[in-house]
Amino acid sequence: MIPVEAERPRALLAGASRRWVRLLPWAVAFVLCVALLPTTIVVLTADYGLNGALASALAVAQAAPLLLAVVRPLQAWYVVFAADVAGALALLTVDFQERLLWPFPPMEIVGYVGLCLALGLRERRRTLLLVWLATAGANVGLGFVAPHGTGAKDLLLTILGGVALLLGGALRERYEVQRRLAEQETISEAERGRRTLLEERARIARELHDVVAHHMSVITVQADTAEYRLAALPPDVREEFTSIAATARESLGEMRRLLGVLRNEEAHGELAPQPGLAQIGQLVEATARTGGPVDFTPCDAEVPEAVGLSAYRIVQEALANVVRHAPGAATHVSLSVSRPADGQGGEQPADDRGGEQLAAGRGGERLTVLVVNDPPPEPPAGPLEVGGTGHGLVGMRERVRLVGGTLDVGPLPDGGFRVAAQLPLTEEETT
Numbered sequence: 001m002i003p004v005e006a007e008r009p010r011a012l013l014a015g016a017s018r019r020w021v022r023l024l025p026w027a028v029a030f031v032l033c034v035a036l037l038p039t040t041i042v043v044l045t046a047d048y049g050l051n052g053a054l055a056s057a058l059a060v061a062q063a064a065p066l067l068l069a070v071v072r073p074l075q076a077w078y079v080v081f082a083a084d085v086a087g088a089l090a091l092l093t094v095d096f097q098e099r100l101l102w103p104f105p106p107m108e109i110v111g112y113v114g115l116c117l118a119l120g121l122r123e124r125r126r127t128l129l130l131v132w133l134a135t136a137g138a139n140v141g142l143g144f145v146a147p148h149g150t151g152a153k154d155l156l157l158t159i160l161g162g163v164a165l166l167l168g169g170a171l172r173e174r175y176e177v178q179r180r181l182a183e184q185e186t187i188s189e190a191e192r193g194r195r196t197l198l199e200e201r202a203r204i205a206r207e208l209h210d211v212v213a214h215h216m217s218v219i220t221v222q223a224d225t226a227e228y229r230l231a232a233l234p235p236d237v238r239e240e241f242t243s244i245a246a247t248a249r250e251s252l253g254e255m256r257r258l259l260g261v262l263r264n265e266e267a268h269g270e271l272a273p274q275p276g277l278a279q280i281g282q283l284v285e286a287t288a289r290t291g292g293p294v295d296f297t298p299c300d301a302e303v304p305e306a307v308g309l310s311a312y313r314i315v316q317e318a319l320a321n322v323v324r325h326a327p328g329a330a331t332h333v334s335l336s337v338s339r340p341a342d343g344q345g346g347e348q349p350a351d352d353r354g355g356e357q358l359a360a361g362r363g364g365e366r367l368t369v370l371v372v373n374d375p376p377p378e379p380p381a382g383p384l385e386v387g388g389t390g391h392g393l394v395g396m397r398e399r400v401r402l403v404g405g406t407l408d409v410g411p412l413p414d415g416g417f418r419v420a421a422q423l424p425l426t427e428e429e430t431t
Helices: 019-047 052-063 073-091 106-122 125-143 152-229 235-262 277-290 305-325 393-402
Strands: 294-297 331-338 366-373 406-411 417-424
Touching: 019 052, 019 106, 052 073, 052 106, 073 106, 073 125, 106 125, 106 152, 125 152, 152 235, 152 393, 277 294, 277 305, 277 331, 305 331, 305 366, 305 393, 305 417, 393 406, 393 417
Parallel strands: 294 331
Antiparallel strands: 331 366, 366 417, 406 417
16 A cells, blocks of 8 residues: 655645745744844843843753744644743742743743644644643743742733734634635636526527428428329328328327427417517617617518527627617618529628628638627716626627627727627538
8 A cells, every 4th residue: 555645734824825925934933033132041041030041941952842833833832832832930949030921921922822822823723722722721830839929910811812812713724714715706606607608508409490390390290291282292202201291290299209309497478480580670670779879781681580599699799788788879780691602602792890701611601790889978877787698708609609600709909899600501610
């Protein structure tokens, strides 16, 4: 069995986004260590009268682990706590003035409070409680051997250490809550995007049901009436037409069952005939009455129903976005069919705003749908419409992908917006 290498401990605040925050624990630990090390030696020797060698050893044991506390605060606490207790016992061997703090001098309290803050930022509640109980127990136990009696000031380490542990723990838990909320928001956003995509695909499938069902119904009627319309059909041909009609009816039944699965309680008005190129003019007029001026260039070409439906929905969503995000802006809507020239590619329809040409695919005709809006007269104070007809660019991309076309959307240099889609009109273009 291959041993698993232990995970390297991370420094305090290592996950912060700003560099100065990540370096802050190291800076504080370094300043405390540099300041407390000589101060402890001087105070223990000059004020308390402790031996210089012993004072130096205690100072190193009490201050140096503060650097370790940035990465391993609990291990640093073991060393500092033992050194502080040992220092209190060592002070019992010398005669010092009653005004001086005991069992823990001021510089030890400062270092210990900083260590407790580091513990609070790293350890769990149970560990913090045990640390505080050990601190309080040592503080109270040493009080029984106090050389000058006990007082409230002797419990200063227990009180300040508890406050530091509580503050550090609160900051750590707050950070954990914020981190989990951020992770949950990321997951929720991904789920919303996936749900939006699935809902739009189901909506497109429900709309295409009417288109496909119409063609299947025509096939059924033609197959059923073939023996009456065509004289002297051979028996085997008559049986073939009967089989075709039966298969078409069975397919229609399967489609209806599939549509029942795709429908939901919130879907309304889906039994109406699906719109196409002929209805885009009405859509433009309705938008012009409620939004801003709309310039429309229609197209009278015969296109497949699925292409016409996709074009209508793309224009509908694009105009809805204009109303929501650029109210009052002048909008240009144009439909055109690009035809191949000498088999080398289609005619290149140009954007009437900037002259940019849209690439038309080779080998077949394509319907070009172009919606371009100018910048709004005034920045919108807020969205004028809460819900849209679909799901914005997600729905546009799905409808274009459905028929094997291309979509080009994006802002314009002058502040407007452009939606350009090319939808193949021949089966070869969609494969």
